[in-house]
Amino acid sequence: MYEHDVIVVGGGGAGLRAAIAAHEAGADVAIVTKLHPVRSHTGAAEGGINAALREGDDWELHAYDTMKGSDYLGDAPAIETLAKDAPEDTITLEHWGMPFSREEDGTVSQRPFGGLSFPRTTYAGAETGHHLLHVLYEQVVKRGVQIYDEWFVMNLAVTDEPDPNDRTCHGVVAYDVQSGKIEGFKARNGVIITTGGPGQAFDHTTNAVSCTGDGQAMAYRAGVPLEDMEFVQFHPTTLPSTGVLISEGVRGEGGILYNEDGERFMFEHGYANNAGELASRDVVSRAELTEVNEGRGVEDEYVHLDMRHLGAERILDRLENILHLAEDFEGVDGLVEPMPVKPGQHYEMGGIETDENGKTCIDGLYAAGECACVSVHGANRLGGNALPELVVFGKRAGYHAAGRDLGEAEIETGYTAGVEEETDADLPVTPGEAGIDASEPSADVATDGSGQIVDADALLERAVEAERERVAHLMGRDDGVKHADIRAKLQQAMTQDVNVFREEEGLKRALRAIKECREMYQDVYVEDPSRTFNTDLQMTYETRNLIDVAETITLGALVRNEFRGAHWRLENQERDDENWLKHTLISWNAGKPSIWYRPVILEGEDKTYEPKIRSY
Amino acid sequence: MSTQQEQQTEPEEPETQEAPADQEMSGLASPQQQRLQRKEAGRLERERAAAEDDLEEETVHLKVFRFDPEVEAKQEPRFDDFHVPFERGMTVLDALIFARDEFDSSLTFRHSCRQAICGSDAFFVNGRQRLGCKTQISELDQPVRVEPLPHQEVVKDLVVEMEHFYDQMHAVEPYMQQEDLPEGDLEEMRQSRENREKIKMSTRCIWCGACMSSCNIAAGDNQYLGPAAINKAYRFAMDDREDEEIKEHRLRIIEQEHGVWRCQTQFSCTEVCPKDIPLTEHIQELKREAVKKNLKFW
Numbered sequence: 001m002y003e004h005d006v007i008v009v010g011g012g013g014a015g016l017r018a019a020i021a022a023h024e025a026g027a028d029v030a031i032v033t034k035l036h037p038v039r040s041h042t043g044a045a046e047g048g049i050n051a052a053l054r055e056g057d058d059w060e061l062h063a064y065d066t067m068k069g070s071d072y073l074g075d076a077p078a079i080e081t082l083a084k085d086a087p088e089d090t091i092t093l094e095h096w097g098m099p100f101s102r103e104e105d106g107t108v109s110q111r112p113f114g115g116l117s118f119p120r121t122t123y124a125g126a127e128t129g130h131h132l133l134h135v136l137y138e139q140v141v142k143r144g145v146q147i148y149d150e151w152f153v154m155n156l157a158v159t160d161e162p163d164p165n166d167r168t169c170h171g172v173v174a175y176d177v178q179s180g181k182i183e184g185f186k187a188r189n190g191v192i193i194t195t196g197g198p199g200q201a202f203d204h205t206t207n208a209v210s211c212t213g214d215g216q217a218m219a220y221r222a223g224v225p226l227e228d229m230e231f232v233q234f235h236p237t238t239l240p241s242t243g244v245l246i247s248e249g250v251r252g253e254g255g256i257l258y259n260e261d262g263e264r265f266m267f268e269h270g271y272a273n274n275a276g277e278l279a280s281r282d283v284v285s286r287a288e289l290t291e292v293n294e295g296r297g298v299e300d301e302y303v304h305l306d307m308r309h310l311g312a313e314r315i316l317d318r319l320e321n322i323l324h325l326a327e328d329f330e331g332v333d334g335l336v337e338p339m340p341v342k343p344g345q346h347y348e349m350g351g352i353e354t355d356e357n358g359k360t361c362i363d364g365l366y367a368a369g370e371c372a373c374v375s376v377h378g379a380n381r382l383g384g385n386a387l388p389e390l391v392v393f394g395k396r397a398g399y400h401a402a403g404r405d406l407g408e409a410e411i412e413t414g415y416t417a418g419v420e421e422e423t424d425a426d427l428p429v430t431p432g433e434a435g436i437d438a439s440e441p442s443a444d445v446a447t448d449g450s451g452q453i454v455d456a457d458a459l460l461e462r463a464v465e466a467e468r469e470r471v472a473h474l475m476g477r478d479d480g481v482k483h484a485d486i487r488a489k490l491q492q493a494m495t496q497d498v499n500v501f502r503e504e505e506g507l508k509r510a511l512r513a514i515k516e517c518r519e520m521y522q523d524v525y526v527e528d529p530s531r532t533f534n535t536d537l538q539m540t541y542e543t544r545n546l547i548d549v550a551e552t553i554t555l556g557a558l559v560r561n562e563f564r565g566a567h568w569r570l571e572n573q574e575r576d577d578e579n580w581l582k583h584t585l586i587s588w589n590a591g592k593p594s595i596w597y598r599p600v601i602l603e604g605e606d607k608t609y610e611p612k613i614r615s616y
Numbered sequence: 617m618s619t620q621q622e623q624q625t626e627p628e629e630p631e632t633q634e635a636p637a638d639q640e641m642s643g644l645a646s647p648q649q650q651r652l653q654r655k656e657a658g659r660l661e662r663e664r665a666a667a668e669d670d671l672e673e674e675t676v677h678l679k680v681f682r683f684d685p686e687v688e689a690k691q692e693p694r695f696d697d698f699h700v701p702f703e704r705g706m707t708v709l710d711a712l713i714f715a716r717d718e719f720d721s722s723l724t725f726r727h728s729c730r731q732a733i734c735g736s737d738a739f740f741v742n743g744r745q746r747l748g749c750k751t752q753i754s755e756l757d758q759p760v761r762v763e764p765l766p767h768q769e770v771v772k773d774l775v776v777e778m779e780h781f782y783d784q785m786h787a788v789e790p791y792m793q794q795e796d797l798p799e800g801d802l803e804e805m806r807q808s809r810e811n812r813e814k815i816k817m818s819t820r821c822i823w824c825g826a827c828m829s830s831c832n833i834a835a836g837d838n839q840y841l842g843p844a845a846i847n848k849a850y851r852f853a854m855d856d857r858e859d860e861e862i863k864e865h866r867l868r869i870i871e872q873e874h875g876v877w878r879c880q881t882q883f884s885c886t887e888v889c890p891k892d893i894p895l896t897e898h899i900q901e902l903k904r905e906a907v908k909k910n911l912k913f914w
Contacts, residue, residue, distance in 0.1 A: 036778070038823045039726075039734040053802065087802055094804045097792030097855065099812055099819050106806030130733055131819060138791035178771060208729040241705045244731045328732060328750050331705070484717035528722035530686045533772045536721040 001460060004030040004146070006401045007172060007187040008194060009153045009215060011037030013045075013129070013387065014369025014394035015194035016136035018358075021398025022192075023143050029402070030146040032153055032174050032185060034210065034538070037137045041196050041208040042390070045129020046247035046321065047113060048121035049387035051090035052083065054110065057118040059083040063604065066385060069115040069280055070378025071565035072581065072611040073228065076604035077410040078374040081356045081396075086388040089395060090122055098135040100124045101318065111318075112252045113383045115280040115616070119252075121384040126247045126321040132387060148185075150177040152538050153214065154470075156191065156222045157184065157456075157463040158362060164223030164587070165414040169365035170456035173467045177538060180531025182468050184460040190364045190401035193219055193352060194394065197370040200542075201550040202345035202499075203491035206238050206245040215371040217545035219352045220552065224360045225414070225585040225596075227373040228350035229549070230556030231566050233381050234500045236284035238344030240302045244329045246322055246341055248383040251277040253318055255307040257288070258338065259296040265303070275616035282380045282566040283616060285343040285500050292342070304338035343500055347386060349377040349566065350556070353413050353585060357406050358397025361414025368397040374411070375583065378600075379565020411601065420582065420597040425559040428508040431551050432592030434518035474540060480525030483536070483543040490517045490543075490550055498554050503570035507558040514551045521547060552593065556584045559595055577611050675699040676711050677759040680723065684772045687722075693770075695761070696720070702753065708741055708762060709748035712774075725774035732890055735822030738829070739774055740766055745826035745888040765829035781825045784841050788849040788869055793862045811856045818851040818898060820891040827885035827895055839874040843885035843895040846870055850898040853905065864909060871906040879903075 006022040008015045011033030022029040031037065052062045062083035067074055094100060100108040101123055112119040124131040140147070151174045158169045171186040195215030199207025220226050236257075237246040251257075257277050259265045266272050271287035272279035279287075288303050297303060307315060307322075312335055315323065326334045351373035358366040358374070369390040376389055400406050412418065493513035497506035521544060528536035562576035563569050582597040602609045678698040684690035698715040700706075709727055716723040726736040730749040737748040740763040742756055753760065768776035798805060827843040828834050834842045841849075852858060853866045870876050876899050885895040 035728060035734075035736070036782070036823075039728055039736045041729060041734070043733045043822070044729050044731060091802050091804055095792075095794075095797050097794075097852070097857070099807075099815060100804075102807055102809045102812050104809065106804075106808055108804055125816075127733075127820070130822070134819075135792075141786055142789075142791040208734065210728045242730065325731065329705075331752075482717070482721060484721070488717075526721070528724075530684050530722065530772065532684060532686045533724050533775050535724050 001184040001186055001457070002030070002148075003186040003188065004028050005187070005189045006030075006192065006398070007032060007185050007190075008192045009033070009172060010040070010194035010196065010369070010371075011035065011147065011149065012040030012194060012196055012369065012390075013042035013132055013136060014390035015192070016133070016140050017391050017394030018192045018194060018368055018398035018401070019145050020136065020139050020143065021395040022402040023145055025399050025402035025404045027189060027402035029398075030148060030185070031140070032148045032151045032172065034150065034152040034177065034214075036149040037140070037147065038134060040133055041211055043130045043133040044206070044208065044245065045132070045387055046126045046245060047249045047252070048111065048123030048128045048384045049086070049090055049132070049391075050113070050116065050120050050382070050384040051086040051122055051388060052118070052120055053087050053090065053108070053122065054120070057120050059087070061117055062086065062120060064609070065116050066376060066382060067609045068612070068614060069380055069382040070376075071380055071575065071614055072577070072602065072609065073231070073375070073378030073564060073583070073600055075375040075411055075601040076609055077601060078356055078376045080604050082376045082385070082388055082392050085392040085395075089388065089391045093132060093135055093391065096135050096139050098124065098131050111249065112278065114248055114251065114275070114278045114284070115382040116384070121252065123249065126249050126319045128387065148174070151175065152177055152541065153218070154182070154467045154541060155463055156218050156365070157460045158222040158365070159459060165361045165416065167223055168363040169222070171460050173460070173463045175467070175471075177533055180534060182464060182471065184464045186456060186460055187364065189403060190366055192358065192366040192368060192397050192401055193371055194367070194369045195371045197348040198546060198549040199345050199348070200487070201490060201494050201546050201553065203488075203495045204238070204243045205345035206235055206243050207345065212542035212546050213348075213371070213549035214542060214545045215367065216352055217548040219360065219365065219367060220548060220586075220588050222362060222365070223588065224362055224365065225353045225587045226350060226549075226552045227353040227375065227583050227585050228378070228556065229348070229552040229586065230560050230584060231349040231377070231379050232345060232498070232553060233281060233347035233349055233566050234285045234343040235346035236281055236288055236343050237305055237341040238346070239326070239330045240340050240342050242329045243344045244325050245346070246305060246325065246339060247319070248281070250305060250307050250319060250322055253307070253314065254310055255305055256309075257284070258304045258306060259291045260298045261296055263296070265291050265296070272616040279616035280380055280614075281383060286568060288341075288343055289500050298340065302340045302342040305341045306338035307334055308336065308338070347381055349373070349379070349381050354393075355409035355411040355413050356396065357400040357409050358393055359400060359409065359413065366397040366401050368393040379567060412598075415587065415596065418598070419585070420599075423559050423595040423597075425595065427511065427558070429512050429515045430592065431511060431515070431555060432588070434515055434522070471537065474524065474526045474537065475529065477525035480523040481520045482527070483524055483540040486517050486520050486524065487539075487543050487546065489513065489520070490546060494550055494553070498557055501568055501570065502557055504558070507554055510554045511551070511558065514547060514554060517547050552586045555586060555593060555595060560584055581611065674702050676702045676706070676753050678711055678715060679759045679761045680712070680715070680774070681763040682773055683770055684722075697759070704754075706753045707749055708739070708746070708751045708753060708756075708760065709737055711753055711760070712748060712762065724772050733822060735824035738765055738824040738826045738890075740764065740829070745830050747824060747826070747890045750890055765825060767829050767835040768825070778825060780838070781823070781828055781844070784828070784845040785823065785848055787841060788845045789866070790848045790852070792852065792855075792858065794858050796859070805857045807855070807857055815851050815854050817893050818847050818854070820893055821847055822891060824890060826888045826890060830884040830888045832882060832884065833878050833880060837874060837878060840878045841870065841875050843879075843899065846876055846879075846902060847893060847895050847898050850902055853902065867902070867906050867909055870902055876902050876906065
């Protein structure tokens, strides 16, 4: 068994930032990650990091833009914390050597981004995430933080009180991908989940293959609610053949979208008469698909993004990476031709419910970054707000887990007073269940007679034993269903029916397909008999995580019968503030999900945000 | 760990990587210009392949290196053949994923972002270090031979041990060491555009290890820092935001016995770098800096 004060699960931007903060606060901290940290998906972020740094801008404007962009589903305390902490946290990155693009006077450059009332997106070319990831990793190396790389975390070790709010997390169970060894990692103070998004639930995504929602699924099954999972961001400019991201920076610098008839449709078809291409991502994604659906798409699939008029010099200075991506993955030279683009899954705005300090309702369990939902993005994330989220809330989670006092959080977590009762939605199948749990092993351990585990070590040992049995079970079969087939079925169902445009019948069809995936998973088996670097085994675990997370996305989308932000419904074309200014929460409850709600917090420090019609 | 094994050699030697004719040291073309030239060549090549159009109905023949220390049938290294249906735009990584998901679940390789930024899928493809995700099948001769990176210990199939590579990266103290920060938390350390431009290419390294694997010197001298680590040192040594004192400290690290002077300017690292970093040039520049500082010449 390994033991540290703070265990960070995941080595991307949020995880590295959390580890640095916990280390600063005096904790013995370790990072456990299934990749090496520099392989994390944060490296693929392109556009930039929003921070109010300049005269004429201030955190209040940033907070206002974010609240408006969220379609009033963000919580004010979270959004104001983001906007207030972002400037200092961004400059800290600069002090650590981050190679931001520069102005003539040597200060960092900023550029316009969708939905922002001030050009506050600080950037490093079109590869901001790469630099951010590497700078954070450098600082982790400098501090000598222990890293267990290529260790896949299989489960959390959480006590099993009936009410999740009474439970405590004491550590994690992980296996060394290289050797197959399964071990416990005890966390004296806390576990911080920073495992990123679940983009692999869809088959056209900008997300890395490693983005399988592991942390979300583990927290969910341990009893933490997943919040607002129906809000999936589709990025309007991804390459059609691969899903590779073409940064919003292209439009920020002046790139133009055309349909097949050469019309600048954002204006000519009235999707966003003021902001045009720089309207919010949900607006642009719907506009593009509408063009395609109405027969004005190129090859009935995509539209064109043109940046040629910006000139080679400016493109090479600020968007060089985009030229490489378009060339390598689509065979298009962005200097002489427009680039083909279409919407692709990009970001999960929902996630593990946390407060402003990264804390969940389970004691000792934290989350930060894309896997978490402190609710800064609400129904729609503004471009450039993911990177400040991961440094701001990664840092806060690290501090808090290490014992630093950050003051009382305003956001409540868990099923407490003030929440609305469960939904009585009409579901086509019983979600969850499907017997996945039937094959789950249960090892005998010492308890205090009431069924409760008496100490952390015993709890962890039981958790380790359970995973060893599970692996033996998966590898002991000679025949069955391949994880790849289940994953493909899941991805197709999600892409077909839980995409940019959604309708009730489709969502029900998706739920039925997810149920079938669960049934197939009953017979899943690991063909590769080796303990050495068994990606077959790892992907089998990941596929289970994807099923659980995909189900929460679909359930949330089905019950929320309104149109808000990224969540568009055919039957409900209006935002319904009267009934839906509330978060959807889904808890794993004795083998199946239960759905309940919590009101949005629109009261900020000095003002209350009044919901307005969102127009661009 | 019992994963040590000899790299299996094919009857014919892989093409050796010699210095390219158009040496980048000459300064005739910037990396960007070279990139644009290569892009044009690549585009023409693709157009030609598309015109022939006979790949459409065909399959791709992959020969993939296999080895597993734990599985009896794979303890003796071998090549497995896979025939994967070709689709336009297919990369080496796409073909490997297809082979794994459809034919053999035990086929093992690292990959994640599939957009040339995570650096985990560097392989030895048709005798050259390349990123699987960035290499179009249509530009390769068949059969496409995929092997693990040479000169690295093989863990299993295409997965190699990267610890030594990381150790070398860490050995150059790869982090900003400027202690005198500006007054006030919101004041940045200013950097000129010229200085950012100077270090820009060096900051693009994705730690894939292709350069290290292609370097004859690194192959023969396990202690040699190697092109990636030296490039990392360059990134900081040339950053004006660090003081002279720190720069001198950095130069002392890289001019040690197994540092920059080991480089024999064969350009193999520069040739294979998927991010077009002028590695050899950076190493030469650090040699010049070391000479200027009157540091020891090995």
